[in-house]
Amino acid sequence: MHLKGDGYLLWKHLVYPYVFDLESKPSLLPKPQQLKWNAGAFPLSVATTILVDNPALVKDALVLKNAMEQKGLNVKLADKVSDAANYIQLRLGNVSAPQNQSEAYHLETATDKIVLTANTSQGIFNGIQTLLQLMRDNVFVDASEITDWPAFAWRGFMVDVGRNYQSVKLLKQQIDVMAGYKLNIFHFHPTEDIAWRLQSKLYPQLTDPEYMLRDKGEYYTESDLKELIKYCKDRYITLVPEIDMPGHSGAFKRAMGVDMQSDAGLEIVKNIIKEFCTTYDVPYLHLGADEVKITNQKFLPEVIALTESLGKKVIGWEPGGNFSDGVIRQLWMEGATKVSKNKNIKYLDSRHLYLNHMDPLESVVTIFNRQICNLTEGNENALGGIVCVWNDRAVANEEDVMTMNPVYPGMLTFAERSWQGGGNAGWTATIGQPETERAKAFMEFENRLLDQKQHYFKAMPFNYVRQANLVWDIYGPFDNKGDLTKAFAPEKAKFNASKEKPMYKATGGTLVMRHWWAPQISGVIEEPKENTTWYAQTQIWSDEDKQQEFWIGFNNLSRSMNTDSPNAGTWNNLKSLVWVNNGLVSPPVWKHTNQKGNLEIPLIDEGYEFREPTKITLKKGWNTVKVKLPVGSFKGLNWQNPVKWMFTFVEVIE
Known part of the structure; x- marks a missing residue:
C-alpha cells in the first residue's frame, strides 16, 4: 500500500x-x-x-x-x-x-x-x-x-517579571500557548520592590543594575515592549502592562531617592505615566495600588485622572487604594466580593488563581471546579478572570518558573473554564466522590488535557499526570493527643481493609485533607479536627514485576513564602509516612535540610514536580499503598509556614 x-x-x-x-x-x-x-x-x-x-x-x-x-x-x-x-x-x-x-x-x-x-x-x-x-x-x-463563543470576555494570564526576569523568547512561548487556547489578555507585571524592569528614557536610573536586587541589569527596552505588544496584537491578545504604585515600589525609591507618595515622587510618577502612555499603543494601564498604606490621599485620584486623560482605561487591585468607580478592579482576596454588588464597577477575578500557591495536581482540580466571578458566565460588570504566576522566591534560572509552577496545566485549565463558563459553587481542592457527576466531568476534561500534553507539549514543561483514576479509602479520625508518631489500627499487621468501612472515598493524586486556607477552600475531610491522624489506602495494578516512578510529596512549598525546608529523614514536619506493600518508602535526602525559609535561596528539590521521581518496586498484580497523615495544631509557626495537611502519591506515566 x-x-x-x-x-x-x-x-x-x-x-x-x-x-x-x-x-x-x-x-x-x-x-x-x-x-x-x-x-x-x-x-x-x-x-x-x-x-x-x-x-x-x-x-x-x-x-x-x-x-x-x-x-x-x-x-x-x-x-x-x-x-x-x-x-x-x-x-x-x-x-x-x-x-x-x-x-x-x-x-x-x-x-x-x-x-x-x-x-x-x-x-x-x-x-x-x-x-x-x-x-x-x-x-x-x-x-x-x-x-x-466564550462565556467570559476577559480570559487572562499574568506573569511577574519584576521579581524574576524572563526573556522575551520565553514570554513569546507563553503568549503562543495562550493564543492556541483562546486566552486574550496578557497581564505583564515588570515593576516591583525587587527591581524596576521597564525602560524610562526620562529616568534611566530606574533600570540601573545597582538598584536591582535580582537579575541585575535585566530589563525591557522600549523596543522589547513594543515587540511584545505587537506579538500579542497579532494573536488577538491585549497586553495589559502594570506599573505598580504606590506600593511594591522599593526599586523606584532606591533609584529616585524619594517615596512615590511624596510630592516629588508623585511628580516623577506623573512624568513616567505621560512618557508611557505616549510611547505605547495599549488600551489599559494597570496601576496596582495593593498592599500599601495610602499616606497621600491625592496620589491615586491624580494618577488615575492623568492616565484617563491620556486615553487609557485604568485597572487596579482590589482590595487596593482609593479608586474611583471607573477603575476596573482585579480581585485578589475573597473579601473583595463587595465590588461585585456595585453595578457601576467592572471587575476581574484572580482570587485563588495564583498558580505559585498551588500543587500542580491541585491546580488543575481547583481551577476546573471554579466559578469565575462566582458566576457561570460573564456580564457587563463581571468581565472574566486572570490566572497569575507570582514566583516571589528567587529562581536559579528562568525555566525554573515554568517547572516549579503549574504554568501550562493551569493555563489550559483556566482556558477551558473561562471559555466554557460553568463550574461549581464554592472553592474546592477535591475532584469529588468517585462516580459522581463532578468526578466524571473532571475525568473527561483530564483526558482532553493529557491529550494536549501528549500532542503539543513534548518540548515544554507540563507538570501534570493522570490522577482521576486513583481512588483512596480514607480511615479515621484517630485521636493522637498531639503525638504525631502514635500508631493506630490501619498500620497494624492485622488490619483488614476489606472488612473496615472507610470514612471517605476520595479521588486524585494529590489529596488535600484540610486546605491551609480553610474554610474558604474545602478539602477531603468535611469537619477536620486538630490532633487527629488519618490513613489513606489504595491499590495499584502492575502487569509485571518492575520499578516504577512516582511523584510523592507532603508539603507543596509555595513559591511565594519563606517556608522552612523539611528536616532530615522526614517527608514533612507532620511525621507523615508512606508504605507500599508494607515496605516503608524513604523520604528524599534533602539538599536544603532543615533550612530556615529564605526567599533569596532558590528551591532545588523541595517539590515532587521538580525533583527526581521516587522509584518503587512493584510486584505483578495488585500493590497496596498506605499513607499515614497525622496533624497537630492547625496554626502554623507563622504565615510563611502554614500547616499544609496534604499528600501526593501518583504514578509518573508519560
Whole structure:
C-alpha cells in the first residue's frame, strides 16, 4: 500500500489515536459550546486551497497557511475555486451567540470542504485554533459542526517579571500557548520592590543594575515592549502592562531617592505615566495600588485622572487604594466580593488563581471546579478572570518558573473554564466522590488535557499526570493527643481493609485533607479536627514485576513564602509516612535540610514536580499503598509556614 495513497492515509487516521494513546476523536480544548460529530472526514492531502475573498481576512488566512505548512501541508490562498475542488473557506458572516459575539465562530467540516464563519476576524482566529486541533494527525479532519463563543470576555494570564526576569523568547512561548487556547489578555507585571524592569528614557536610573536586587541589569527596552505588544496584537491578545504604585515600589525609591507618595515622587510618577502612555499603543494601564498604606490621599485620584486623560482605561487591585468607580478592579482576596454588588464597577477575578500557591495536581482540580466571578458566565460588570504566576522566591534560572509552577496545566485549565463558563459553587481542592457527576466531568476534561500534553507539549514543561483514576479509602479520625508518631489500627499487621468501612472515598493524586486556607477552600475531610491522624489506602495494578516512578510529596512549598525546608529523614514536619506493600518508602535526602525559609535561596528539590521521581518496586498484580497523615495544631509557626495537611502519591506515566 503506497504511503501517500488514500487507503493508507485513511488507515493512518483510524489507528492514530490508538498508536499515541489518545481519545478516539480530537480532544478539543477549550471544549466548544456546541459540537456535533458527523460521519466521514475531510482529506487534508487534497486541500490545496484556502479560499478567502475578503481582504480583511488575509492576515488570518496566512496564520492558517503557515500553521498547515509546519504540519507539512502545502496550501495557497485564493479568492475563488472551481466547484470540483476541495477547499478550506474563511468568511465573515452572521454567527448567533448569546454573548461575546465578536469572538464567536461557526465551523463546519464536511467531506469535501471546510467552512469557517465568524462575525469578526477575531472570531476567525478563534476558529482557526479549533481547526488546527482537529488536524491533529495531519491527514484527515473528522466531519463536525461547531458553534462556539466564550462565556467570559476577559480570559487572562499574568506573569511577574519584576521579581524574576524572563526573556522575551520565553514570554513569546507563553503568549503562543495562550493564543492556541483562546486566552486574550496578557497581564505583564515588570515593576516591583525587587527591581524596576521597564525602560524610562526620562529616568534611566530606574533600570540601573545597582538598584536591582535580582537579575541585575535585566530589563525591557522600549523596543522589547513594543515587540511584545505587537506579538500579542497579532494573536488577538491585549497586553495589559502594570506599573505598580504606590506600593511594591522599593526599586523606584532606591533609584529616585524619594517615596512615590511624596510630592516629588508623585511628580516623577506623573512624568513616567505621560512618557508611557505616549510611547505605547495599549488600551489599559494597570496601576496596582495593593498592599500599601495610602499616606497621600491625592496620589491615586491624580494618577488615575492623568492616565484617563491620556486615553487609557485604568485597572487596579482590589482590595487596593482609593479608586474611583471607573477603575476596573482585579480581585485578589475573597473579601473583595463587595465590588461585585456595585453595578457601576467592572471587575476581574484572580482570587485563588495564583498558580505559585498551588500543587500542580491541585491546580488543575481547583481551577476546573471554579466559578469565575462566582458566576457561570460573564456580564457587563463581571468581565472574566486572570490566572497569575507570582514566583516571589528567587529562581536559579528562568525555566525554573515554568517547572516549579503549574504554568501550562493551569493555563489550559483556566482556558477551558473561562471559555466554557460553568463550574461549581464554592472553592474546592477535591475532584469529588468517585462516580459522581463532578468526578466524571473532571475525568473527561483530564483526558482532553493529557491529550494536549501528549500532542503539543513534548518540548515544554507540563507538570501534570493522570490522577482521576486513583481512588483512596480514607480511615479515621484517630485521636493522637498531639503525638504525631502514635500508631493506630490501619498500620497494624492485622488490619483488614476489606472488612473496615472507610470514612471517605476520595479521588486524585494529590489529596488535600484540610486546605491551609480553610474554610474558604474545602478539602477531603468535611469537619477536620486538630490532633487527629488519618490513613489513606489504595491499590495499584502492575502487569509485571518492575520499578516504577512516582511523584510523592507532603508539603507543596509555595513559591511565594519563606517556608522552612523539611528536616532530615522526614517527608514533612507532620511525621507523615508512606508504605507500599508494607515496605516503608524513604523520604528524599534533602539538599536544603532543615533550612530556615529564605526567599533569596532558590528551591532545588523541595517539590515532587521538580525533583527526581521516587522509584518503587512493584510486584505483578495488585500493590497496596498506605499513607499515614497525622496533624497537630492547625496554626502554623507563622504565615510563611502554614500547616499544609496534604499528600501526593501518583504514578509518573508519560
